[in-house]
Amino acid sequence: MMEQSRRTEQVLLVQRLKRLIVSFVFCLPMSLLGLLLMLLLIYNSFSVFSLHLVPTSPIQSTLSPTHLQILHHQTSTSSSESDSSLLLVVKETSLGFIQKQNVSSTRTERKMRRFKRRTELTSAITQRLQVKSRQVFKTKFKSFLSKSSCESLFFMTWISSIESFGDRERFTIESLFKFHPNSCLILVSNSFDCDRGTLILKPFTDKGLKVLPIKPDFAYIFKDTSAEKWFERLKKGTFSPGVIPLEQNLSNLLRLVLLYKFGGIYLDTDVIILKSLSNLHNVIGAQTVDPVTKKWSRLNNAVLIFDKNHPLLKRFIDEFSRTFNGNKWGHNGPYLVSRVIARINISSSSDLGFSVLPPSAFYPVDWTRIKGFYRAPTSETEAKWLRKRLTHLRKNTFAVHLWNRESKKLRIEEGSIIHQLMSHSCIFCNSSSLHLS
Incomplete structure (x- = not known):
């Protein structure tokens, strides 16, 4: 009974305290009551939006x-x-x-x-770093040419990692020298201008073939062209390089300026040469032809052959600098050369001194059908078609663009068109490059 009495008294006491607090609050002036509520809200806001910062080490770049x-x-x-x-x-x-x-x-x-x-x-x-002299490219390039007797001057660019340069890319060089043994190849590449790059190219130099891997000096190469101002704006960050990899667009510009400054032949690294290009001058190849008008509908820049200071190259460079768009694939490459030449009428093309070759010259197979070139025939009908196709290629085609984006993962089957073309264009014919998987 006593325990129950104590609990009852405690309950009554709590109830009296509650009534007392409520009475006190309602007796307060409204202004003071509002102030208390505002303080409660401020406290709640601070507690909700407060940050708990964890101490961290100094920020470092984690680019892989x-x-x-x-x-x-x-x-x-x-x-x-x-x-x-x-x-x-x-x-x-x-x-x-x-x-x-x-x-x-x-x-x-x-x-x-x-x-x-x-x-x-x-x-x-545009990171600022201290590295080698700007004179390296100029000195190395001129020294190489002065010591070499070049019947033709070829340019290739490789602005990817050296690890990604494989046997198929190497075969482009192989086919180049098969039909141009006395030519010189300038391989413009940051990654190749090193001991490992020299080792990859050693089979060619051991045969006395002339190839120079060299880092590009864009400031020197672009000097006195509209590309110079474009490059300065790029370094200053005055425009966005876009979502297309910058190295791809730099390669598009680099090939144009190299040919404009020095003249020669530019090749992509996914091309197989089938015959000598020495008799071709100031030409570009059509990729597709309109089936109705029989006129070209798109050109490509994977193979370019032009004399030094050719006016069409200047138009290409100016177009690149003026209309650069880093968000559209092909805008600064194949579509660019197509746009510029489309604005030139037939009489002007003869005045400028250049020719557009048909697709059979460099692009005998469209990228949508390239798979067929890698497959061996499975029937007599297919074998007959293959022999006919090979005859046509050997008669009308100077080089075959392999559309690496579509074909790089395709296996070269023995007896296929590509296998037979490689057998015809190889220097190291016993190597595994003829049986690429």
Whole structure:
């Protein structure tokens, strides 16, 4: 009974305290009551939007080698040093400049982080570093030509990693020298101008074939062309390089300026040469022809043959600099040469001194049908078609563009068109390159 009495008294006491507190609150002036409520709201806001920051180490770049390609090294060792630059190709999704932190995100914070990433992406394209002299390209290039007797001058570009240069790319060089043994090849590449690149090319140099891997000096190469100002704007970050890999667009521009400055023959690394190109001058190849008008409907820039200072090349370079768009595939490459020449009428083309060759010259098979060139015949009907196709190719075709984007994973079957073309164009014919998987 006593225990129950104590509990009853405690309950009554709590009830009296509640009534007392309520009475006190309602007796307060309304202004004071409002102030208390406001303080409670402020406290609640601070508790909701407060950030718990975890201490972090200094921010460091976490770009992986697979997402980072060095495109250009340049500097000056003179007393009045010029700005050096290192162009970097970066996938925005791989940026590691901002470390993940254990924070509560708000819309404002997310916007700030996106803005910071965009800013860092732009700055990453034009990092300033001290490297070798700008005179290296000029000196090395001229020294090579002075020591070499070149019947023809070929250019190729490789602005990817050296690891991605495989047997198929090497075979392009092989077929080039098969029909042009006294020519010179300038392989413009950051990744190849090293001991490993020299080792890859050693089978050619051991045969006395003349090939020079060399890092591009864009400032020197682009000088005194409209590409020079475009490149300066790129380094300053005044426009976006776009979503298309920058190295792809630099290659499109580089081939044009190299031919304009020095003249010669440019080849993509997915081309097989079938016969000598020495008798071709100032030509570009059509990729497709309109079936009704029989006129070309699209050109391509995988094979270009032009004299030094050719006016059409200048128009190409000016068009690139004026209409550059890094977000549209082909806009600065095949579509560019097509646009420029489409604006030139037939009489002007003869005045400018160039010719458009039919698709059979360099692009005898469309990219949508390239798979058929890699397959061996499975019937007598297919074998008959293959023999007829080979006869036509050997008669009318100078080179075959292999459309590497579509064919790089295709297996070369023995007896296929590609296998037989390679057997015809090889230098190291006992190597495994004829049986690529």
